[in-house]
Amino acid sequence: MAINYQYKNIQAPTKVTLTDEQTAGHADHWRILTDDMSHDVPQWLQQMIEKAAMPKGLNGNVSSKDNRILLSEDQPCHINQVLAMKDGKPECFINAYPCVNGPYGLNCRIERVIVNENTHDAVLRLRTTDGSIIYAFDQLYTANQHLYQQNTPYFVNFSAWAHEITNSEQNEVIMVEDVEAIRYHRAFNDIVAANDGKVPNDLQEQIKDWQPTTKEQMEPVEINLGDMCAYLFGDTLGQEDEAWCQGQVLGKQETLFNGKPIILFDVVILREQDTTPFVVRMGAMSTAGTKAIQVNDYVQANIWLQAAIYKENQTAVPSED
Template identity: 40%
Template structure:
């Protein structure tokens, strides 16, 4: 039965989502041989997450979502086509892991594919903050998402590349339009206790310099900046760039490999609690960053939604 209260859904071709092959290469140099073996092991100790579903009859009878191995640090997710309650074929497979970091968000938009096997969610955190994330539980949740309903969203990400941000890294802004935008934004945020007003762009457009100093070049220190940019390609907005500071560091193991887990700030508006995300990497080059350090890089962001927010 069609959900009449669903968020906006945009359907695109499956190939526009890109391939999970690139994601698997974050776990192994030999995805062609390792991944099929791993998926087989996952089926030896499977879990069938229910997401927002409260009972089995709420779930899509044409699709199974199977994760495993049970209790492993990394869960290998397989979306399987089902006919007459019998598995027919694996539609897609991808890795995921649990994160302790949650945000409260509504789902503005669901970008799905024609096979309806996967989706990217546009998550609205309020205060003009938007995050796009791959929905790891889409195959069980898709019929139950409601427009304007707040959900508790767990955020995690896989790191493609990471690098340290140099101390006192800065940029001189000398373009008149950019100078105006920067000074206008600072003045407007200062007048609103650091919170962006709903008509922020309108106020920026209306802002005018009050003196000659307001027209002078601006030196911007990027070394302590927290920033997040989602992907520009529809269906791949979950492929993001970020810069933030490390607030936690741990490790996990999977299939004989060590992974470093960094807890970093993804969004941090002045005067507001930071939005945190846990990112994973098995790359030896990225293991030595320390708590308090600012790093940046490219991420594949994932979301898990198990319940509505109170």
């Protein structure tokens, strides 16, 4: 009797290792939340120990016996803390950073992990199912680091802290006067509208055959840049998670972070035809400016984008051969 064994060649994503000098740290992130880091942050870290839990991420076997553990809190805005362990007891502090829980996410593959192994600061380069590239800080690297697989789809939850968030400039407009560009714009809109909002397979052929029926259809097109969705990741190695974005506010609520008032904005920053919208829950300090932002407003923001990958959320990923 012949027995056939099938081996799967499971590989980890490409890893890019950062030195301590290349790692920016979290001072700028704590400054979002306090003007007195030297006093507030140590106090917050001490307070969280009393009610901390160990998030599992993809790892169902996290244990205080591990040489490094991740501690977290069950709050919308919270702190994650990395400790070195010895014989099941904390040996020394490694790292800590503020986090926002994000209920929204996208199906992605991990293409690259940019990491400082000393601090467990890691940035994931993610590719969505529609080909978009997203960089985000990994909230759960300490728990998940040995489990990530190359070419494996994961449902990734996204969130962010906003360094700055303001209403978009509604007077930022461009006028398109090129005849061919106008014709393409009008044809595209007419064809998609006539096809129940869907892009037909023969779109280019239909655009080629399209003809204007009125003089007004070939007048210059005004595009309002303040009503667009956009996402630009950072261009410095290891800091690609520091992003600029523009999008529409879909939801707004209030919460607290260690007694400080926070506003959570749910913002769609990428929205394309026939793709899942990229919605990010952003935490911002409650100020007169952030209070004035309303649902349906378009906003611009400089954000620290975060990602979290949980085992219990992976049912959202379609199975692939």
